[in-house]
Amino acid sequence: MTTPVFLPDTPDIDGAISDMSPIPFQELNVDEDLEVLYSKLKGDSVIQQSQQDHSTVSKHPGKESCSFFAQVEKIKETLSSLTPDVGLALQYLDQLQADLLTNELIQVKSHQDAQQSSLQVKTRETQNSLSSPSTSQASSSTSPNHTLLIYPKSNSNLTDLLNEELQPQDFHLTNIKPIKGKGLAISLKSSTDIDNFHLKIAGNENLKSLIKIKNPTKRLPSLIVYNIPSSIKEETVQEAMMAQLGLPIPLKIRFKFKGNSPETSNWVFETTASTIKTAQKIKKLNLGWSFLKISEFFHIRRCNFCQAFGHTTKDCNHHIPSCGSCADHHATRDCSSPFLCCINCYESNLQTGTQYPTFHPAKDQCCPFFLAAKQQYCSTRDYT
Numbered sequence: 001m002t003t004p005v006f007l008p009d010t011p012d013i014d015g016a017i018s019d020m021s022p023i024p025f026q027e028l029n030v031d032e033d034l035e036v037l038y039s040k041l042k043g044d045s046v047i048q049q050s051q052q053d054h055s056t057v058s059k060h061p062g063k064e065s066c067s068f069f070a071q072v073e074k075i076k077e078t079l080s081s082l083t084p085d086v087g088l089a090l091q092y093l094d095q096l097q098a099d100l101l102t103n104e105l106i107q108v109k110s111h112q113d114a115q116q117s118s119l120q121v122k123t124r125e126t127q128n129s130l131s132s133p134s135t136s137q138a139s140s141s142t143s144p145n146h147t148l149l150i151y152p153k154s155n156s157n158l159t160d161l162l163n164e165e166l167q168p169q170d171f172h173l174t175n176i177k178p179i180k181g182k183g184l185a186i187s188l189k190s191s192t193d194i195d196n197f198h199l200k201i202a203g204n205e206n207l208k209s210l211i212k213i214k215n216p217t218k219r220l221p222s223l224i225v226y227n228i229p230s231s232i233k234e235e236t237v238q239e240a241m242m243a244q245l246g247l248p249i250p251l252k253i254r255f256k257f258k259g260n261s262p263e264t265s266n267w268v269f270e271t272t273a274s275t276i277k278t279a280q281k282i283k284k285l286n287l288g289w290s291f292l293k294i295s296e297f298f299h300i301r302r303c304n305f306c307q308a309f310g311h312t313t314k315d316c317n318h319h320i321p322s323c324g325s326c327a328d329h330h331a332t333r334d335c336s337s338p339f340l341c342c343i344n345c346y347e348s349n350l351q352t353g354t355q356y357p358t359f360h361p362a363k364d365q366c367c368p369f370f371l372a373a374k375q376q377y378c379s380t381r382d383y384t
């Protein structure tokens, strides 16, 4: 196994993990890899078949499913023999991949005509919660900005009170969760709904005297120190951080993950905006005979399988990988193309008519999709 190249500027969890250590999927050997791909393809065929009855979009869905099934069966047969012919299975897989790709392209065309189609679930752009960077904030219905925390002033039951006094249909409720102190976190669709809620409460003497409304506090940002040797004690790290960042107390550690070698790990701390500013000034943390990169850490999810933002590999519902380097349909680690093409920008240009430059890898920090994800993340953090 080759040691992955460490990119010090990697700001996101998935990207960081992929840069610094192979994700489990990548550690599989050829046979296991094929099995994973096979199971994904098998899943795909099953989905397609179940959609046959409802689909009015695809022109020949039955024919495609049958053909895919037959191909999957051939691969299964080849692999389950006593002496599996991996080369032949790979050939079949290539054929299948090409057919699926063709099918995917046909479906993408259809989606533009039939936006509400059930098949749309299968396209990568629908899973990308930030498919349109410029509107990402507006489309985020669960943003903390649209959530209110409500507490009862007395011992009364909040749900009963609300049921008696307010019609839920007057507000666009998206979620309600019980919270500490017998309160409720109420999520509404838009800021207009929030204003409406405030108005209704203010205009209702009974509710006004019985409940208390709070805006949810934003979460604190994070700081990352890269490649801390595992031989160094937590105390030593904390002491160095306190001294060099001017902290009165140690920062809370949020989590650690594997660094660029098995003997190191990256530590992510909860911090404040002013400490981030200090870290941006010092850039490196001195620990004995090492100077380690320290920077703000953005909790951004980007999928290493399809490259979309908003989910990670384990939650990906795509069946064919998209390369994070050249946008072709292969795993990024298998890329041999000298050309860079960002799949998110490319598809956006193709499907929504944007004109983003595409000559960058999917994880590029100047990519409009990364910037939108970062902006979205930052809007949930307290930088005051």
Ligand SMILES: [Zn+2]
Pocket: 127, 303, 304, 305, 306, 307, 308, 311, 312, 313, 315, 316, 317, 318
């Ligand atoms: Zn994905």
Ligand SMILES: [Zn+2]
Pocket: 323, 324, 325, 326, 327, 328, 330, 331, 332, 334, 335, 336, 337
């Ligand atoms: Zn590639």
Ligand SMILES: [Zn+2]
Pocket: 342, 343, 344, 345, 346, 356, 357, 358, 360, 361, 362, 367, 368, 369
């Ligand atoms: Zn891009």
